[in-house]
Amino acid sequence: MTPRGTVFYHSRFPFKNGTQGAKYLVLLNTPAGDEPYLLVKTTSQQKNRPKTPGCIKKQSLFFIPASKTLFPLDTWVQLYEMYEVPDVGQDLSYQTRGSLDSRMMDKIIECLFLTQGDDLTPHQKELLKQPLGDGIQKLKEHFAKRRR
DSSP, X not given: OOOTTEEEEEEEEEOTTSOEEEEEEXXXXXXXXXXXXXXXXXXXXXXXXXOOSEEEGXXXXXXXXXXXXXXXXXXXXXXXXXXXXXXXXXXXXXXXEEXXXXXXXXXXXXXXXXHHGGGSOHHHXXXXXXXXXXXXXXXXXXXXXXXX
């Protein structure tokens, strides 16, 4: 099972406009069985994007400052365009590059519901619910930090 927060790299990701390109993607759910992988793209190109850490409601983005996670550059998670992929594990084009911690994923999902909640299908909302295993992992992370 691939947990939510997994970051994939795809060298020729097929965008909705028909083009392809190199892209880092964040998994928003923990697919089980034949459930699709819900992915969102990231970008390190600032353009007109603010560098306000966290949720940027107006543009449906989540900003992660450089080196705060596995991303070495400032990175914007683009929540306004979600991709449902049947099975990433069967496609060798998807390479796992790491993962975002559960706390950050909670904030990203919260931002997604805040900015795109009305546009999500009931099926997508169900897939985005945090599975029990993720909650247990979050507790492990919490107690591991307390021991340090």
